[in-house]
Amino acid sequence: MKAWMFNRAELTLALQETPQPELRAGAALVRMEAVPLLSYTRSYLKGELPYAYPPGTFTPGTNGIGRITAVGAGVQQFRPGQRVAINPYWIANEAVAEPPQILIGLTGISLDSAQMLQEFPHGSLREVADVPASTLLPLDGLDHLSSERLAVLAKFVVPFGGLRRGRLAAGETVAINGAGGYFGSAAVLAALALGAAKVIALGRRPEALRKLVELGRGRVLPVLLSGDSSADAAAIRAAAGGGVELAFDMVGKAGDAHSTLALLRSLRRGGRLVLMGSMQVPLPIPYGDMLLNSWELIGHFMYTPADYLALLSLIRAGLLSLDDIEVKSFAFPDLEQAMDHAAQMQGLQATVTLFAQ
Template identity: 50%
Template sequence: MKAWKLDRLGGTLAFVDVPVPQVRPGSVLLRVETQSLMSYLKPYVDGALRAYRAPEHFVPGGNAIGIVEAVGADVWHVRPGLRVVASSHLVARENVSEPGQILIGVTSPDAFGDRLQQSWKDGTLAEYALFPAQAVTPIEGLDDHDLPRLTAVTRCVVPYGGLVRGRLAAGETVVVNGATGAYGTAGVMVALAMGAARVVAAGRNADMLSELARVAGPRVRPVALCGTVARDAAALRTAAGGGAHLAFDMVGHASDPNSTLAALGALHRGGRLVLMGSSAVPVPLDYLQVMFNNWEIIGNFMHAQDAYLPLLALVRSGLLDLGPIRPQVFALADLERAMAAAGRAGSFDLVVVTGPG
């Protein structure tokens, strides 16, 4: 098969012939149909993102949709011919207090993850991909959906995991910080699908916020941030109707903590802040402010193993409308051009790489 292999982060990426992976116990072999590209795939490949760790000589690429070609022993429910979505988020199966975790084909957070990567080092930028059975979810009842657009569920599952962890309930108000980024925009869409009464979309690009509010509907209130914590917190509280129940932070590579602190300051007493972005600087907290307001600060990485099941149900029901997503489709062999497009894509754009068909 054809696959993109990277000898190391910051090294050489080449489109080469490699053997098709062989199934082993507990594994599923997929013929990759579609996958969305991370907007930062190019700097990732170039080794410019210091937080990422990956093995040598591996196939990069995270989540994907594909058809099951074969399954290994000890796989009971997934069968050949099924269309599935594969999640790069893998948590070790042992019943221990802190099981190791990785993003297959993307990164490892620690030394144990490095060991896990050696067992599952290759991702999805190939014609076929081998994944552990617990990381794939059947896609049912969605055959009428445009497949490149449906691939947006692989973006939506990330904020879905954070909103679930933040216990977003129907009728609540949520502030989404970083709403003009790809994951932030997906977070706005998913929060609406989950029943949020009002979503305050916060960011620094006023034009993109206006487009988001126009497309997403009247429950979305855009707030263009100025960078001053007190002024931004007051603007967010006003847009939230006096304060929000939940703040969801999806800012990528922030160089200052101001927007995160403003989102925290926009909360009701007893509100929750979920941190899922990638701030490059520490976030200083006012100890007494947090204590007196009974605020809860929650760090969250990715999502539960079964997160795709309820997320796909939201799509089937029509509650999560993927219609606003604009897929830009590239062939697998055209990865270099696709990476460039992903780097300049807007928040509703989805760069999709397709398999051989």
Template identity: 45%
Template sequence: MEKQMKAWRLEKMGGKLELKEVPVPEVRAGSVLVKVAVTALVSYLKSYTEGKLAVYNPPPHEFTMGSNAIGYVEAIGQDVWHLKHGQRVILSSHITARDNVSSPVMILLGITKNGDAALSAQLDYPDGTLAPYVLVPVETLTPLDGLEAYSDAQLSAVSRFVVPYGGLLKGHLSAGETIIINGATGSFGASAVFLAVTMGASKVIVTGRNADVLRSVAEKAGKRVLPVVLSGNIQEDVAAIKNICGGGADMAFDMVGNAKDPNSTLSALYSLVPGGRLVIMGSMTVDLPIPYTYVMLNSWSILGNFMYPKDATRKLLEIVKSGQLPIDLISPIIFKMSELDQAMDAAAAATNFENVMINCQS
């Protein structure tokens, strides 16, 4: 095995980004060295590298970028008992401390940390997947046994689905319920639509402002998916949603992206039946004004959710194995390691049915 590799290193957000030679990490207790096949790019990666996303907290020194990936076990540290050399795995960038404490720290590998308390975790695992090899804690890996019919690039789409899956689990979506997916025109929102259908929702109301994209999502996801094009007027939008729901929804899943106003989220909230749940997982540049008395009188639950439980990927893979979740609807767009700049532009422009990734062995 080689001792050196070329990785995409970022000096700091807004600093120098270059493909440079670094040592291949050495495995240690509790960790696994993964040979990275493909790593998907987040849509905001170029803005991140240019220092335009001040909310993120990257490692305090030069680091390798990159998050979720498909790869193969290269070396195994002590205290790792189930994985085998050469086994194909999916890597989750969402790392939660394994310590048995009430508030375990969290980081997103190669991207950010959740508060200053997570610095120690980030320093232990600062480097992401834009490299031929990556060292990760064993709990970030899930075996891909039984999925030989899918290519590495196809299985990369699982990471697109697992994020909204975490939100649907948080909201306890049950078979037979009506759910609103707000922000259904985005990549995570569209994935949530297919998940809601797979999980047995009787009606999936997809909302957004792009009529063509909503129609495309509804056509691909089936007859239980019903689009509502939002006007931005809360009263009108609530009336339209309730009309197509047949009275109201049991749950709303909100995945708006960098919303400039709260109107679509409030429209989803006001369209709930008494006792309904709103799960928020998106991003908004303004505050969300909550009508205290209205929420109390309707017994609504408003739930924030970040990422997904540790066992979510394993459970989702069982759904994929059963053939109920059409991950092959997501088209891979693959770039070479040397083409990161073009790939970041493509990721920013990608549709909700495209997945831009880097072949880390190219």
């Protein structure tokens, strides 16, 4: 089979012929059909990110859509021929307080994840992927959607996990910081699907929010951030008609805390703030305000299998459409061009690598 192989020591990437992986107990072989690309794939392959890379030469790539070709001993619910989504977030299934965890094909997460990276180093940018069965999600009942379209699930499931962790309830108002970004834009649509009465979409560029307002049909209200946290908090509260129940921060690599603090101060008493962005500076917490308002601050990473299953249920029910995302696809051998396109993605866009069937 063919696979993209990345040499970490030399920082080189090449499409190579390689033996198909052997079937292992508790794992499955998946013939890949579509793989979404992260916007920072090129930076990752240049070694510019502070990640714990898998050892040696490995296949990068995180999420993906494919069909199972074989399942190993001990796999109970999956079957050959079944279409599945690959979820790279692998947590060791052991009854300990803090099991090790990694993102397959990308990075270790916990300090004790080296063994997991060595056991499953290869990601999804290969014709046949070898993955733990616990990282698969069944796509039964979604046959009307192409694998290219289903690859967009990766854009939704990350913020979806954060919204559920924040306990967003139908009828509540949520403010989303970074709404014009890759994951933030998906968070807006996911919040609508979960029944939010209003979604306050925060951003700095009006054109990045325009499509979200259109899709919201009166339930999405834009707020352009000024950089003054007090003024921005007041603008959010005015748009919400009072404080918001849930604030959701999805800004990547923020160089200051102004917009996140505006989110916090926009909360009504008893409100929750979920942090899922990647701010590069400390967040100064107003201790007294936290106490007097009973605010809840929640740091959250990724999502659970239950979150992913809930997302799939919304799509099956027609409550969330993947068609609102603009998908640009590239053939599997054209990964270099795909990475360049992914680096330029904005808002409701996605870049997908397609495999020949």
